[in-house]
Every structure is written in structure tokens, then in C-alpha cells.
Amino acid sequence: MDALTWITAGSLAAWVWLLFGQGLFWRTDVRLPPRVPPGQWPSVAIVVPARDEAEALRSSLPSLLAQDYPGRAEIFLVDDGSTDGTGELARALAEEHGGLSLTVDSPGEPQPGWTGKLWAVRHGMALARARTDAQYYLLTDADIAHAPDSLRELVSAAWSGELDLVSQMARLRVAAFWERLIVPAFVYFFAQLYPFRRINRPGARTTAAAGGCVLLRREAAERAGVPERIRGAVIDDVALARAVRRAGGRIWLGLADRVHSVRPYPGLGPLWRMVSRSAYAQLRHRPLVMAGTVAGLAVVYLVPPVAVVAGALTGDVVPLVAGAAAWAVMAGTFVPMLRYYRQPPALAVVLPFTALLYLLMTVDSAVQHYRGRGAAWKGRTYARPEAAP
Known part of the structure; x- marks a missing residue:
């Protein structure tokens, strides 16, 4: 088995685990719990x-x-x-x-x-x-x-x-x-x-x-x-x-x-700034965590469509099938969120492209941080937490 096949198999395994082992994160039915009005309403x-x-x-x-x-x-x-x-x-x-x-x-x-x-x-x-x-x-x-x-x-x-x-x-x-x-x-x-x-x-x-x-x-x-x-x-x-x-x-x-x-x-610009301003802070400003996150996003979200295209072009059935299965699970878990936002389920197919944008936003967040412009919002730029008094 070549490297692409192994990586695609790993991506498929990751999606099977995400489907069942990550708290059913993809479901959108977590709404306010049962409510009983208090006898005396608090201020x-x-x-x-x-x-x-x-x-x-x-x-x-x-x-x-x-x-x-x-x-x-x-x-x-x-x-x-x-x-x-x-x-x-x-x-x-x-x-x-x-x-x-x-x-x-x-x-x-x-x-x-x-x-x-x-x-x-x-x-x-x-x-x-x-x-x-x-x-x-x-x-x-x-x-x-x-x-x-x-x-x-x-x-x-x-x-x-x-x-x-x-x-x-x-x-x-x-x-x-x-x-x-x-x-x-x-x-x-x-x-x-x-x-x-x-x-x-x-x-x-x-x-x-x-x-x-x-x-x-x-x-x-x-x-x-x-x-x-x-x-x-x-x-x-x-x-x-x-x-x-x-x-x-x-x-x-x-x-x-x-x-x-x-x-x-x-436009894309305001959305890009919304994500990139805090993405690297979410990773605690750690380069190794950043590298692992980028690698993980690539394997989980980008490898499946790449494997499908490569398998179709080369006639290699194994990465084609494994990539298609991973892509299908990925899209299927995204459909409930699209329905919550009243968007067509077909948009789930392009989730790898959206994930690529998020990957680039995360990289940009790290670049802006090391340029001294990280975590900027409405004219203010904040230092790393450990650098703050």
C-alpha cells in the first residue's frame, strides 16, 4: 500500500471516530433544557x-x-x-x-x-x-x-x-x-x-x-x-x-x-478577520500545536477529496473508495448544521474547501501574531497572555 492509501485510511478512521466518539457533536438538537418558572423571579x-x-x-x-x-x-x-x-x-x-x-x-x-x-x-x-x-x-x-x-x-x-x-x-x-x-x-x-x-x-x-x-x-x-x-x-x-x-x-x-x-x-475579509484574530490564541501561541493542527486539518478534511481525484485518475480503487467514504461521512455530519441554518444540504460537499480556508486563516493568525498584530480587534492589539502584567 502506498503513502496516500495509508493516509486516506487514517482519515477514514478519524471520521468514524468523530462520528461516534466525539460527543455526537454533529447533532443540532441541544437546546434549552426543560424549564419550570421560578416561584419568585430573580432580578x-x-x-x-x-x-x-x-x-x-x-x-x-x-x-x-x-x-x-x-x-x-x-x-x-x-x-x-x-x-x-x-x-x-x-x-x-x-x-x-x-x-x-x-x-x-x-x-x-x-x-x-x-x-x-x-x-x-x-x-x-x-x-x-x-x-x-x-x-x-x-x-x-x-x-x-x-x-x-x-x-x-x-x-x-x-x-x-x-x-x-x-x-x-x-x-x-x-x-x-x-x-x-x-x-x-x-x-x-x-x-x-x-x-x-x-x-x-x-x-x-x-x-x-x-x-x-x-x-x-x-x-x-x-x-x-x-x-x-x-x-x-x-x-x-x-x-x-x-x-x-x-x-x-x-x-x-x-x-x-x-x-x-x-x-x-x-465579504470574505470580515469573516477572515473574525476567525484569524483569535485562532492562534486558541492554540495557546504554541508553534508545535499549530503544526499539529494544520496537519490534522489537512489529513481529516483535505485528504478525502484528494484521494478521490487521485484514485479516479490512476485507477487505484482503494484510495478512491476510502476517500469517498470519508468524504461522505464528513458531508453527512455537516448536513444537520446546514439545516439548522436553513441552507441547502448540497453545500456539505464543499466542506473540504471551507476547511482549507480555515486552515489558511489559522496560519495567517500565527503570522500576524509574530508580526505584532495578533489578536487585533477594533484598533486594539493584545499581547500573549503570559506577557500581560
Whole structure:
């Protein structure tokens, strides 16, 4: 057997293992657990960090103001040094739409060692503690819109399951060509790396959250020492979930039905930057881990179509059949995510091409890091975590 045959066999074996052994990551039925309304609704502080988010707020903030929540809820929007009138627009929208009480404040530039978002979250949580008796924080991004019953459902799920952190992966926008190609795969790869079913098991080692929508129990936040303990984290949602779990908290993560992002990604450039800005940080800035990741992506996603083409051209049946089988399993596991995003299942066939793009984004993330431009977001570039004070 030649090298291609052996590598293709390894790819097929990897896909068989992923199909059955990686927490059924490809299924999209992990939604909010059964919910029983609490007898007395706890108070909630909604913390929204925002930096140059005026355009997104026009769609997202009215959805928060209109929350149909039986208990007390207040919104604390933290304007993180915006230059586009984010704070002024937020106040105007509150006056126009009414609804929940809104406080807009700014913490100034982050102190050394803090990322901008976590600095803003820290300020919002401090405001909430000073002005309310909130038992929960809803940490939600400025580009995330919520259905009117979103907060009620999140609190009910946390209360019923005695959960300290409930997070939903918001449904991202899929309208333009590149969004259709990149976005469903983004969530698919995230679930493959962090299988939701494993995360939701009590005491599981696999831990993550989706930063766009996190309901966090105040006691759990104080016990975990967040956000201070994770102040330099670029991938803040995963760091938050790990801190809460290490402190003994119970966590749940799943897909959302009625929470969605309003941020458009009309071209490849914005999507590329979204992935590359944190990809190398996800690999902990380790060259060997980077090399292993690139090799793994190539073997698992790129080898099957290469083997099919090579086998067809040379008449070698073994790599042709093994490559086709691996490609079929790959596409089959991607179909549920495409259906969740209401996209044609035929797009599953081009997943190897999308994986190649992600491979190149990851390499670019490492290159930008060593050029001093890694983990850049809205005018800020963050150092390696171990280099931060």
C-alpha cells in the first residue's frame, strides 16, 4: 500500500471516530433544557459591552428593552471608547422605545493586562452590584438580538436545572455568499472542538461558553473571581466557563432558536478577520500545536477529496473508495448544521474547501501574531497572555 492509501485510511478512521466518539457533536438538537418558572423571579442585570456598535445597536438594543420579564431587569450598556456615537444612540433608542431601564456609562481605557471587552464587562458588573440586587448577570454582545421571552427562558432554565452558567450559541447571520460558506462551518467546527453534550455533563473536563449570550449567577461569578481572574483572555467566553467550572459551578451550552446576531459579514475579509484574530490564541501561541493542527486539518478534511481525484485518475480503487467514504461521512455530519441554518444540504460537499480556508486563516493568525498584530480587534492589539502584567 502506498503513502496516500495509508493516509486516506487514517482519515477514514478519524471520521468514524468523530462520528461516534466525539460527543455526537454533529447533532443540532441541544437546546434549552426543560424549564419550570421560578416561584419568585430573580432580578437580572443585563451587561452589554459595546465599542463602535452604533449600527448593530439599532437592531439589537430595542430587543433587550422589550424583554417580557416578570421580575426586575435593568440594562447596563458600557461604551468602551466608541467614536461612532454608540452611547448617544443607546440613550436615544431607550427614549424612543421605552421598556427596561437603561444605564449608559464608560470605564475609560483598559488597565494593563485587561482586554477591552472584559474591562467593559467588569465595569458593567460593578455598576450592577452598586445599583441593584441582581442575582444574575446576562452578558450579551452588542450585536445580539433577543426574542421578547429570551431572558425569561434563560432564567427559567438556570433556575430549573440549578445551573450557574447558561449559554446559547446565537444564530449568526447567513445571507451573503461567503456567510453561507463560512458561518455554518464556524459553528460546526466549534461544536466539534467543544461538544455540547460533553460540556453539559456535571463535572465534565470539556468546558466552553458562547460569549454572545451568557446568563451567569452572581454567586458563581464571585466564587470564580470573574472577570478579574480572566482579565487578559482573548477567547473570553471559554475562559469564563472554565473559571466557573473550576469553582464548582454547573454549566450548560447549546444552540439558540430565538437569539441571533445582527452583524453582517458581506465579504470574505470580515469573516477572515473574525476567525484569524483569535485562532492562534486558541492554540495557546504554541508553534508545535499549530503544526499539529494544520496537519490534522489537512489529513481529516483535505485528504478525502484528494484521494478521490487521485484514485479516479490512476485507477487505484482503494484510495478512491476510502476517500469517498470519508468524504461522505464528513458531508453527512455537516448536513444537520446546514439545516439548522436553513441552507441547502448540497453545500456539505464543499466542506473540504471551507476547511482549507480555515486552515489558511489559522496560519495567517500565527503570522500576524509574530508580526505584532495578533489578536487585533477594533484598533486594539493584545499581547500573549503570559506577557500581560
